[in-house]
Amino acid sequence: MTLIKSISGIRGTIGGREDQSLTPIDIVKYTTAFADVILTEENKKVIVGRDARLSGSMVNQLVCGTLVSKGIEVIDLGLSTTPTVEMAVVKEAAAGGIILTASHNPKQWNALKLLNSLGEFISSAQGEEIIAKVQASDFEYNQIDYIGSYVEKDGYIEWHIEEILKLDMVDVEAIKKKNFKVAIDAVNSTGGIAVPMLLNKLGVSEVIELYCEPTGKFPHNPEPLPEHLTDLSDAVVKNQADVGITVDPDVDRLAFVSENGDMFGEEYTLVAVADYVLSNKIGNTVSNLSSTRALKVVTEKHGGSYSASAVGEVNVVKMMKETDAVIGGEGNGGIILPELHYGRDALVGIALLLSHLAKCGKPMSHLKASYPPYIISKNKIELTPEIDVDTILKNLEEKYKNQPVNTIDGVKIEFDEEWVHLRKSNTEPIIRIYAEGSTLRVADSLANKIKSDIKEMLSS
Numbered sequence: 001m002t003l004i005k006s007i008s009g010i011r012g013t014i015g016g017r018e019d020q021s022l023t024p025i026d027i028v029k030y031t032t033a034f035a036d037v038i039l040t041e042e043n044k045k046v047i048v049g050r051d052a053r054l055s056g057s058m059v060n061q062l063v064c065g066t067l068v069s070k071g072i073e074v075i076d077l078g079l080s081t082t083p084t085v086e087m088a089v090v091k092e093a094a095a096g097g098i099i100l101t102a103s104h105n106p107k108q109w110n111a112l113k114l115l116n117s118l119g120e121f122i123s124s125a126q127g128e129e130i131i132a133k134v135q136a137s138d139f140e141y142n143q144i145d146y147i148g149s150y151v152e153k154d155g156y157i158e159w160h161i162e163e164i165l166k167l168d169m170v171d172v173e174a175i176k177k178k179n180f181k182v183a184i185d186a187v188n189s190t191g192g193i194a195v196p197m198l199l200n201k202l203g204v205s206e207v208i209e210l211y212c213e214p215t216g217k218f219p220h221n222p223e224p225l226p227e228h229l230t231d232l233s234d235a236v237v238k239n240q241a242d243v244g245i246t247v248d249p250d251v252d253r254l255a256f257v258s259e260n261g262d263m264f265g266e267e268y269t270l271v272a273v274a275d276y277v278l279s280n281k282i283g284n285t286v287s288n289l290s291s292t293r294a295l296k297v298v299t300e301k302h303g304g305s306y307s308a309s310a311v312g313e314v315n316v317v318k319m320m321k322e323t324d325a326v327i328g329g330e331g332n333g334g335i336i337l338p339e340l341h342y343g344r345d346a347l348v349g350i351a352l353l354l355s356h357l358a359k360c361g362k363p364m365s366h367l368k369a370s371y372p373p374y375i376i377s378k379n380k381i382e383l384t385p386e387i388d389v390d391t392i393l394k395n396l397e398e399k400y401k402n403q404p405v406n407t408i409d410g411v412k413i414e415f416d417e418e419w420v421h422l423r424k425s426n427t428e429p430i431i432r433i434y435a436e437g438s439t440l441r442v443a444d445s446l447a448n449k450i451k452s453d454i455k456e457m458l459s460s
Contacts (some may be wrong), residue, residue: 011102011111014055014107014381022110023042024062031066033133034098034114034140037126041183043095043117044148045073047057047088049156050100051249052189052214055110059100063112064150067098069141072148077156079190079214081251082113083345084160089119091159091318096122101250104223107216121314135274138361160347161201167339169280170351174358176203183208183241183257186399187222188215189249191346198347201243202354203451204378208239224248224255226263247346253333254346256353258364266333267292273335273349273373274327276356278302284327286319288312289412290421291331294372307355311423317342327352331376374417377443380425381454389424389431395457396422396450413450418442420450 003012003021014024019026034422035046046067050056060076067074075092077085082099089097095117114122114130122130133139141147154359163207164170182204186192192212211219212233221228222245234246236257244257256264256272263273271294274285278299285299288311296306304326309319313330320328320338329336334344337352360367383389392410404414410423410432420435433450437443 007116009112013108018257024413027062028066029134031063032139033130034071037129038096047075047094047097049077049085052216054216059110068148068150071142071146074150076152081194083343084156085398086119087341088156088341104248107218146359161198164348164351171355175354177207178358181206181241183235185210185246187218188211190215191247191251222249228342233257233261253347254349255333260365264368267331269333270329272437273352279326281326286325286328288330289409293373294374297372374436375440375443376436377447380430381445382430418446420446
């Protein structure tokens with residue numbers, strides 16, 4: 001059983017012992033600590049929403065009951081999406097929000113994603129304060145006359161979609177004229193509610209639905225990787241669809257399948273959407289250090305400037321604000337459009353991509369071929385606990401000091417059009433190694449070279 005305590009919340013497997021997995025006791029403790037950190041005397045309102053996973057209702061009752069016991073006005077959106085909850089926090093002028101989702105993790109997982117009053121993930125300092133309060137376990141709850149309230153609110157997904165349709169870059173008329181046929185795989189979570197609704201509002205002529213019942217019974221591993229999308233690929237080819245769309249259980253990650261059944265690639269979700277946004281509005285972009293170089297190439301082609309942040313949505317958002325970026329996100333299919341809100345949002349990504357597809361007049365496979373061809377190889381080296389990972393990374397930085405090196409998050413080394421990024425895990429004794437090249441062979445070769453360097457350092 002697993003329990004991961006991070007600055008943005010708590011994630012773990014359901015069942016087991018306290019502080020070793022996600023038990024009711026852990027859920028209550030972290031919810032209480034969040035309330036103590038996020039609330040002010042002036043604002044005692046919190047938004048709650050969840051994906052459709054099997055443990056969602058149980059976790060929701062524990063979270064909402066705990067918040068009420070702290071004197072909080074709870075607004076429960078029920079089955080929702082992460083970006084919807086983020087936007088609802090701002091609309092309701094709440095002190096914060098809690099999204100009950102383990103994102104792409106399998107069914108035995110759940111989590112509490114914690115938001116501040118901006119509808120963005122809490123800061124590192126707030127996260128550390130919450131963890132410290134849980135460790136101290138010195139909690140107090142309100143007397144009966146001062147408990148909070150609970151109300152359910154429907155219609156927020158529809159409102160979220162209407163806000164997307166108001167964006168100037170979302171061209172509903174162009175999409176309608178194309179009579180698109182779209183296949184979708186929503187892994188039986190809340191994307192099954194939101195994505196068909198969005199596509200209908202956009203005027204998509206035919207929608208082929210796979211796994212769109214929000215039962216929480218995931219038909220396959222819910223992470224939107226090629227090996228999990230064979231049913232969607234088959235449906236696209238069989239139905240002669242223009243595009244296949246898949247989202248993760250909480251609808252903040254987005255991936256596409258081309259009309260020929262080939263994977264468009266999660267890394268290129270942000271590249272394609274950014275290409276369209278930048279063709280309408282010249283500006284800057286941001287992604288994290290482990291994302292494809294193709295975004296930099298596309299950004300500079302449009303006259304903008306690209307910046308790379310440390311890994312993690314909160315870090316991407318921070319740099320987007322610092323550089324006044326018009327579009328950003330992560331290579332895992334996360335789209336952040338500040339014009340709407342500062343959070344990864346698969347729904348706005350879908351609307352922008354379909355607008356792009358409608359206007360460019362190319363099929364998905366041709367659109368993908370128009371971007372620089374890069375492939376990322378993902379590797380890791382397992383280490384024994386006594387090994388000093390920081391020293392290894394420092395030695396690699398020294399070894400390749402004549403190359404461009406970035407050390408804001410591990411060590412990233414650039415070699416002409418290739419790069420390798422090494423980061424130590426916060427939860428395991430491993431070094432993660434991401435390498436990108438023009439082909440998988442080139443990327444693997446670069447990764448293997450770095451792995452060889454590390455093994456040589458360990459042996460000496």
